[in-house]
Amino acid sequence: MVANWDETLSAKRPRMHPAGEGNRGGERPAMRLPAELDFFNVAGAEREREEKEQTRRRRAAERSCGPPATEFAAEHRRRWAADQAARVRGERHIQIARQRGTSGTLTETLAPDPLLAFAPDLYERFPQHGEALDAILQVLAEDFFIDAASPTPVQSQAIPILLEQQYDLLACAPTGSGKTLAYLIPLLMAHQSALVLVPTRELAEQVHAVVEHFRRHGQQSRLHVQRVCHKRDVERWERWWKRSIGTEGVEAVNPLATAPARLVIATPLTAVHALEQWQRLRAARPTATAEAPDPASPIPHPCHTVILDEADKLLTDAGLVPCLDTILEAALGGGHSATRPRVHCFSATLPPDADELARTVCVAPLRINISAKGGMTRAVDSVQQQLLFCGPSGDRGKQVALQQMLADGYQLVPPVLVFVTTQTRCDAVAAEVRAALLERHRAVQRRAETADAADADAGRAFYRRVAVLHAGLEAGARHSALARFRSGAAFFLVCTDVAARGLDFKCVNTVLNYDTPPDGVTYVHRVGRTGRAGRTGRAITLFSGEEVPSARKCANVMRLSGQANHVPEWLVSKRARTATKRE
Numbered sequence: 001m002v003a004n005w006d007e008t009l010s011a012k013r014p015r016m017h018p019a020g021e022g023n024r025g026g027e028r029p030a031m032r033l034p035a036e037l038d039f040f041n042v043a044g045a046e047r048e049r050e051e052k053e054q055t056r057r058r059r060a061a062e063r064s065c066g067p068p069a070t071e072f073a074a075e076h077r078r079r080w081a082a083d084q085a086a087r088v089r090g091e092r093h094i095q096i097a098r099q100r101g102t103s104g105t106l107t108e109t110l111a112p113d114p115l116l117a118f119a120p121d122l123y124e125r126f127p128q129h130g131e132a133l134d135a136i137l138q139v140l141a142e143d144f145f146i147d148a149a150s151p152t153p154v155q156s157q158a159i160p161i162l163l164e165q166q167y168d169l170l171a172c173a174p175t176g177s178g179k180t181l182a183y184l185i186p187l188l189m190a191h192q193s194a195l196v197l198v199p200t201r202e203l204a205e206q207v208h209a210v211v212e213h214f215r216r217h218g219q220q221s222r223l224h225v226q227r228v229c230h231k232r233d234v235e236r237w238e239r240w241w242k243r244s245i246g247t248e249g250v251e252a253v254n255p256l257a258t259a260p261a262r263l264v265i266a267t268p269l270t271a272v273h274a275l276e277q278w279q280r281l282r283a284a285r286p287t288a289t290a291e292a293p294d295p296a297s298p299i300p301h302p303c304h305t306v307i308l309d310e311a312d313k314l315l316t317d318a319g320l321v322p323c324l325d326t327i328l329e330a331a332l333g334g335g336h337s338a339t340r341p342r343v344h345c346f347s348a349t350l351p352p353d354a355d356e357l358a359r360t361v362c363v364a365p366l367r368i369n370i371s372a373k374g375g376m377t378r379a380v381d382s383v384q385q386q387l388l389f390c391g392p393s394g395d396r397g398k399q400v401a402l403q404q405m406l407a408d409g410y411q412l413v414p415p416v417l418v419f420v421t422t423q424t425r426c427d428a429v430a431a432e433v434r435a436a437l438l439e440r441h442r443a444v445q446r447r448a449e450t451a452d453a454a455d456a457d458a459g460r461a462f463y464r465r466v467a468v469l470h471a472g473l474e475a476g477a478r479h480s481a482l483a484r485f486r487s488g489a490a491f492f493l494v495c496t497d498v499a500a501r502g503l504d505f506k507c508v509n510t511v512l513n514y515d516t517p518p519d520g521v522t523y524v525h526r527v528g529r530t531g532r533a534g535r536t537g538r539a540i541t542l543f544s545g546e547e548v549p550s551a552r553k554c555a556n557v558m559r560l561s562g563q564a565n566h567v568p569e570w571l572v573s574k575r576a577r578t579a580t581k582r583e
């Protein structure tokens with residue numbers, strides 16, 4: 001009986017076996033208890049366990065490489081991919097800025113991918129500008145001998161940023177690395193009104209010549225290009241303004257109707273002069289129209305893009321800064337404009353003070369940094385640099401060095417750019433160079449015993465071979481000096497720092513710093529007039545005992561360019577530094 005009772009009970013009663021045999025290895029009985037007998041809520045625990053298991057499986061699926069299970073996962077994955085792309089770009093020198101915008105919030109930005117080639121990349125990414133691009137690529141290939149497959153690093157990164165028009169840009173790239181085309185190509189492609197500001201008249205003329213070339217040969221007839229760097233440019237603009245807007249009672253012939261986009265290339269001082277003229281002209285007109293926005297103002301309105309070429313010079317030169325303020329205010333439409341123009345800064349050097357100022361004109365800018373090494377200014381690598389000590393004081397040592405360099409189998413390979421500090425020294429040093437050339441010529445003739453009557457003309461011939469350029473000369477004389485040097489008629493150009501920035505001399509072989517540049521930044525720009533666009537060049541800096549502190553700054557730049565072996569050891573030794581400090 002007992003046995004029967006046991007059998008009956010065991011048949012009816014479920015086996016709970018909390019530590020029983022069947023529970024080993026996580027096995028569970030398949031049988032479920034009826035609810036009235038489930039005193040320990042076994043079924044509830046079971047359900048809970050199953051739910052947990054399902055959640056675990058779903059999360060594992062989300063983590064795997066299969067399709068994302070939720071919207072959140074998709075978003076997460078997109079961000080991750082963007083981050084990866086950003087990291088790859090980081091390896092290509094671009095630093096993606098996460099900087100404070102004007103609103104005080106942290107603006108997270110992602111730069112567009114760099115171009116690998118002008119074509120097909122630009123066609124694929126900006127098909128709307130395809131027609132303009134056809135013409136641009138043709139001019140690049142035929143007239144500039146630039147292959148569609150080879151943008152320079154600064155071009156490959158800056159062009160998409162400028163075309164997308166989403167961010168301001170601070171671009172720092174070596175001298176001769178193609179920054180001009182990096183901002184001109186997007187402006188020519190996009191056909192939007194823009195202002196290009198440069199510090200010197202010569203540079204404005206050079207940029208204007210490039211744009212005009214594209215406009216004439218690239219069928220960019222819809223673009224109205226204006227240069228505002230001479231007094232006569234302002235007079236021309238004034239005539240154009242009168243034709244466009246019309247004088248009182250006269251019907252205007254509006255050239256803007258056919259050329260909606262304006263590209264103005266200006267120097268700050270002349271642009272401010274043009275703005276003053278404009279205000280005078282408008283004041284003479286009826287009040288109602290004087291208040292209306294003026295599409296023919298010297299600064300384009302509306303202005304979509306402002307380029308500051310040689311930005312550090314524009315932002316830190318005490319004479320230019322007030323002008324820059326006035327111009328930028330006009331470009332921003334005096335607060336009346338609906339959209340703010342994008343402001344892009346380009347330079348080979350952006351020292352910390354200029355960098356800080358650049359952030360006051362750019363909003364949360366992206367940054368391209370190709371020339372600086374650890375934040376320090378660096379000269380272009382393709383130039384062989386040399387420092388030459390020429391005695392304790394005075395010019396005598398430099399004169400002897402110049403004669404020796406000319407006599408010594410052309411250590412100074414022409415064309416040569418000779419930099420001096422002041423306008424007055426330009427003429428004196430030019431005379432020295434002429435005398436040294438003549439001396440060399442006579443020595444050659446003496447050796448060959450060929451001196452004849454024609455030798456009398458040699459002095460005059462050498463006079464013409466040396467041109468002079470500084471800001472104190474008349475516009476015509478400046479233009480002619482530059483033209484003679486570019487054409488090869490003059491093979492020495494003695495100049496001040498007015499020629500140190502931006503000027504693109506294709507074939508300068510040697511830069512001679514007859515006077516030591518005052519700082520590393522000026523040194524980088526002077527030296528950068530040679531060794532451009534992948535060519536090689538040579539830079540020789542003469543210094544006397546009085547110029548040791550500035551020579552030391554040049555030595556620092558040379559060391560950063562990996563040319564420490566051309567720096568006199570004593571110049572950078574600790575003892576010499578201490579001695580100079582004591583003095």
Ligand SMILES: Nc1ncnc2c1ncn2[C@@H]1O[C@H](COP(=O)(O)OP(=O)(O)OP(=O)(O)O)[C@@H](O)[C@H]1O
Pocket residue numbers: 144145146147150151152155173174175176177178179180181347348501502503504506528532533
């Ligand atoms: N992609 C390119 N391939 C080959 N040459 C190029 C390319 N882009 C520009 N160049 C040439 O490089 C030269 C220097 O260009 P550019 O004057 O723009 O230099 P930069 O970077 O502005 O120098 P700087 O800092 O001295 O003003 C020009 O003669 C230009 O035609």
